[in-house]
Amino acid sequence: MKSSVKIKNKLESKGYAKINSEEFQYSQLELNEFIKLKEDWGNLPIDDFLMQIDLSYENKTYRLRRWGRYKIDIRKSQLTQLKHRPFFQSETYNKGAGGIERNFAPIVDKTYENIFLKNLIFFNVSNLPLKLAEISLNWEIYLHQIKVITQSDFSGKPAPEGIHQDDVEFFSVHLIERNNYKGGEVQVYNLEKELLHEISLDSVMDSYYISDKKVMHGVREITPISNEMPGERSVLIISYKSV
Numbered sequence: 001m002k003s004s005v006k007i008k009n010k011l012e013s014k015g016y017a018k019i020n021s022e023e024f025q026y027s028q029l030e031l032n033e034f035i036k037l038k039e040d041w042g043n044l045p046i047d048d049f050l051m052q053i054d055l056s057y058e059n060k061t062y063r064l065r066r067w068g069r070y071k072i073d074i075r076k077s078q079l080t081q082l083k084h085r086p087f088f089q090s091e092t093y094n095k096g097a098g099g100i101e102r103n104f105a106p107i108v109d110k111t112y113e114n115i116f117l118k119n120l121i122f123f124n125v126s127n128l129p130l131k132l133a134e135i136s137l138n139w140e141i142y143l144h145q146i147k148v149i150t151q152s153d154f155s156g157k158p159a160p161e162g163i164h165q166d167d168v169e170f171f172s173v174h175l176i177e178r179n180n181y182k183g184g185e186v187q188v189y190n191l192e193k194e195l196l197h198e199i200s201l202d203s204v205m206d207s208y209y210i211s212d213k214k215v216m217h218g219v220r221e222i223t224p225i226s227n228e229m230p231g232e233r234s235v236l237i238i239s240y241k242s243v
């Protein structure tokens with residue numbers, strides 16, 4: 001996997017970077033593996049913790065998800081699957097969703113071996129603005145497979161907690177599929193919650209990267225374009241956390 005986009009410089013200077021799908025270059029093997037990886041979004045369980053986070057929750061299942069972790073040795077380019085545990089963010093960084101353990105469904109075991117996924121992680125890590133001393137720290141990779149749904153009678157909220165940080169060092173979001181929705185733009189704010197930039201993910205593998213300690217983010221809700229069928233926004237979120 002390759003790209004000539006200067007993600008590192010943008011993360012360092014602005015705290016965010018966007019990379020368009022056509023700026024990635026893949027091998028045939030990676031493309032084949034992407035098709036297998038994408039199947040996971042056809043079988044995601046319900047996010048059972050929405051009602052604790054969305055204060056206007058009306059019993060509409062608008063978010064499905066799985067999550068999991070690797071340990072990464074950046075110097076050796078080694079990923080090791082970690083045992084499942086509930087997901088936790090500190091309240092300091094996420095007032096709306098932090099402070100509670102959310103035991104999301106685990107990512108399926110075979111996904112950890114997916115070559116597209118692993119190569120994407122190695123590509124992303126090599127583009128993070130890490131200093132030499134930081135590379136040898138202990139890092140974990142968090143994986144979130146998320147699908148947000150909307151129908152004519154309810155909107156889908158990718159981030160019902162509003163403007164927040166994710167309590168990680170960096171994260172990247174990769175569009176897996178979009179069907180029949182408008183909205184879903186990502187808003188990047190400074191730490192004073194002033195809007196800096198808005199990012200739209202339009203094509204499969206349009207991606208953005210965030211330096212989570214530098215900026216805050218939110219995501220606009222989605223509504224269907226045609227009311228005849230649901231709208232669906234499928235993303236892969238990969239977080240990079242020093243532990």
Ligand SMILES: [Fe+2]
Nearest residue numbers: 159164165166
């Ligand atoms: Fe977030």
